[in-house]
Amino acid sequence: MSAAPVRRIARIVARPTLWLPLLSLLVFLAVWEAVGRSVDPLLFAPPSRMAGELPELLSSGELAAATGVTLQALVVGYLLAAVSGVLLGIAIGQWDTLGRLLGPYLFGLFSTPRVVLVPLVILWFGIGYGGRLFLVFLWSMIAIATTTADGIRNARPDLVEVARSYGAGRAQTILHVLLPGSIPFVLSGLRIGAERAVVGVVIGEMFLEITGLGGLLQDSAQSLETARMLWAVVVIAVIGTVLITGLDALERRLSSWKAEPT
Amino acid sequence: MRDPEPAAPKIRVDGVAKFFEKGGGGDAGQVRALDGVDLDIAPGEFLTVIGPSGCGKTTLLRIIASLTDPDAGRVLVDGKAVDSPSPERAMVFQSFGLFPWKTVLDNVRFPLRVRKAPLSEATETAMEFLGKVGLADFAHSHPHQLSGGMQQRVGLARALATDPDILLMDEPFGAIDAQTRELMQEELMRLWQGSGKTVVFVTHDLDEAVLLADRVLLLSRSPGTVRALIPVDLPRPRWDYDVRALPGFTDIRARLWSMLRDDLVFAESHGPGPATAGAR
Ligand SMILES: Nc1ncnc2c1ncn2[C@@H]1O[C@H](COP(=O)(O)OP(=O)(O)O)[C@@H](O)[C@H]1O
Ligand SMILES: [Mg+2]
Numbered sequence: 001m002s003a004a005p006v007r008r009i010a011r012i013v014a015r016p017t018l019w020l021p022l023l024s025l026l027v028f029l030a031v032w033e034a035v036g037r038s039v040d041p042l043l044f045a046p047p048s049r050m051a052g053e054l055p056e057l058l059s060s061g062e063l064a065a066a067t068g069v070t071l072q073a074l075v076v077g078y079l080l081a082a083v084s085g086v087l088l089g090i091a092i093g094q095w096d097t098l099g100r101l102l103g104p105y106l107f108g109l110f111s112t113p114r115v116v117l118v119p120l121v122i123l124w125f126g127i128g129y130g131g132r133l134f135l136v137f138l139w140s141m142i143a144i145a146t147t148t149a150d151g152i153r154n155a156r157p158d159l160v161e162v163a164r165s166y167g168a169g170r171a172q173t174i175l176h177v178l179l180p181g182s183i184p185f186v187l188s189g190l191r192i193g194a195e196r197a198v199v200g201v202v203i204g205e206m207f208l209e210i211t212g213l214g215g216l217l218q219d220s221a222q223s224l225e226t227a228r229m230l231w232a233v234v235v236i237a238v239i240g241t242v243l244i245t246g247l248d249a250l251e252r253r254l255s256s257w258k259a260e261p262t
Numbered sequence: 263m264r265d266p267e268p269a270a271p272k273i274r275v276d277g278v279a280k281f282f283e284k285g286g287g288g289d290a291g292q293v294r295a296l297d298g299v300d301l302d303i304a305p306g307e308f309l310t311v312i313g314p315s316g317c318g319k320t321t322l323l324r325i326i327a328s329l330t331d332p333d334a335g336r337v338l339v340d341g342k343a344v345d346s347p348s349p350e351r352a353m354v355f356q357s358f359g360l361f362p363w364k365t366v367l368d369n370v371r372f373p374l375r376v377r378k379a380p381l382s383e384a385t386e387t388a389m390e391f392l393g394k395v396g397l398a399d400f401a402h403s404h405p406h407q408l409s410g411g412m413q414q415r416v417g418l419a420r421a422l423a424t425d426p427d428i429l430l431m432d433e434p435f436g437a438i439d440a441q442t443r444e445l446m447q448e449e450l451m452r453l454w455q456g457s458g459k460t461v462v463f464v465t466h467d468l469d470e471a472v473l474l475a476d477r478v479l480l481l482s483r484s485p486g487t488v489r490a491l492i493p494v495d496l497p498r499p500r501w502d503y504d505v506r507a508l509p510g511f512t513d514i515r516a517r518l519w520s521m522l523r524d525d526l527v528f529a530e531s532h533g534p535g536p537a538t539a540g541a542r
Contacts, residue, residue: 162359165327165347166373166424176372180363257363257404 045227053227062216067235070201070212073129074239077136078197082190085141089148089189090174093182099149110142114200118207132204132211139200140193147189151182187251194243202236270341271302272460273326273428277335279485280321294485295321299335301479301488303460310475311464312518314525318486319464323430326462327351339428349373352421356433358413360405360420366392367401370420377424391419394453411442415449422453429454431463435470447473448501455499468522472514473505480518483525490521 013019029047036046045053057063092099114135125131155178163173179186205214213232220228278299281292295318303309311319324330326337328347336343339351352373353359360369367388374384392398395415397408405413414434421429435443447470454461465471471478475494482489496510497503505511 158355158357158359159361161329162353162355162361163372163376165329165353166349166376167347168376172376176364176375177361180361183363257365258406 041226042224043226045230050227050230053225053231057228057231063231063235066211066213066216066232067239070205070214070236071239073132073136073204073212074197074201077133077201078140078194078243080133081137081140081144081193081197085144085189085193086148086186088141088145089186090152090178092145093149093152093178094170094174106142106146110139110146114139114203115207118203122208127209129209131208132201135204135208136197136200140197143192143196144186144189147185147192148182151185152178154185155181183254184251187247187254190250191244191247194247195240198236198240198243270305271338272305272307272340273301273303273462274338274341275299275301275303275322275326275335276338278322278325278332278337279334280318280325280330281333296325296332297485297487299486299488301491303462304476305460306458308454308461308463308474308476309479310471310477311462311479311481312466312468312471312522313481313486313489314483314522314529315466316529317481317483317525319481320432322481322486323353323432323462323464326428327353327430329353349377349424350426351428351430352424352426354414354417354421354429354431354434356436358405358410358417358437360413360416362405365402365404366397366408366416369405369416370423373420373424387423388419391423392416394422395419395449409442410438411446414438414446418450418453427458427460429459429461429463431461433464433466436466443470450474451499451501468515468518469506472511472518473500478514478518480521483529490518492518 033046033048036044036049041049092102118135121131121134125134159177159181160173163177168176201212202214202217205212206218209215210218213236217229217232217236220226220232278296279294280296281294284291284293299322311322313319321330325332328337328344328351331345338344344351361372364372367385370388370392371384374387375381379387389398389401392401395418397412397415397419400408400412405416408416414437417434435446438446451474461474463474472494478490478492478494479488480490480492481487492514494510494514496505496508
């Protein structure tokens, strides 16, 4: 009677998609542990020492608080960037003149390392939330705006003409044709923008206002507490991964019409 | 079948000419796509347009739809000059022109939504026309899940959904296999007969041109001008007997072919390139 479910579970566990990542994680941790033990403890920490630090980090609420601060700036800055980036991208894609006017500044800013601009940001926004938000927002917004504009410019002219032939105005053409046709571009922009936003929030917390996970990282690095520092790194990596995974799910949803079975 | 000089034409094409800059840079001159086209189309008339490829059939249709401005002349609908597209002159495209990300229902609803029809009303109308083309069961499919013939039925339902006075069709069945095409021709005739709609139907298929038409417009090779307008006085409805076997059908077909043949032969010996202003 109980043989069938057991066999089913065995089959699930035996799936390469499940055990391959697990195996790779185990190997990774083992190598990390080995390396971590053989190096100067001031420079690196093995997983075992990190695990030892965790209860203290959790019970003091330090890690949770830092994560909260980071997430708050990240989410607000990224959402602002997504909305305004898509809108600006549509505008640039529609009006070439606007693209030519803004393009050089956007690309110039986008390719400038943000750390270099931190002093300027301090002058403009002071040391605090506004400045950090700006570091999350602007570069993410530029990434989203430029890719969206590419998508709008690459819209199928035959479908734009169909919309026009039925008397669609500019707003309707954008809504029904240009934007849906640009979805793959917008999503790749959102992905680049997410990466930019995560880096931006950490830069702000490390170099502008010492706070959040970036601040935790900076502080513990200076006091040579490598285990605590690595925990900050792990949480930042998890946040980035969750964001990208969410965007993948969004992409699957939005392009589901391609994959529907006949 | 129709009075050749009705009191008021539905569509009047008045001295229309269209030139395109020849691509490839240099001073190669202009492509004369259409030159001095005059044409009256009666209300409720089914006009088919035929001519060698590149003679300006699509350009003429796009000018009637106001998707392109003529370089000379004008188009009058109900006596008024038109200058912007309108769902009153609905287009059916050779490549269907369906939005791939929209469902069949959303595609048909599109012109109604553009006109700000309430959603429930738009849905009802769209479903009615999907029913008329036999696709009610596919309302929630996406275009790529349908065959070419089904996709063009969606295109037809979309064009009809706003109840236009004029249907402009650019080789709508050109990309559809021969057997399905015959079915679609019959369906189109059933939808049109008694509707009072004026149809301008471009085709490169002689049989199709004669089968559907009240009159066949033959355009000359580039630059397109009106070469002949031939009435087709075959009894309607034409789907419950074998029109192609009638002597009247074969006579008209033969006449059209002999005229069309000269231009095709010319094109074969002079290359497909259209005449240019500079070359003359
Ligand atoms: N947008 C355009 N730019 C340049 N030349 C064009 C354009 N559209 C059509 N033409 C030219 O005008 C002529 C007529 O084209 P078209 O109306 O598409 O012919 P048909 O539909 O009869 O095959 C052709 O020589 C074509 O190359
Ligand atoms: Mg054509």
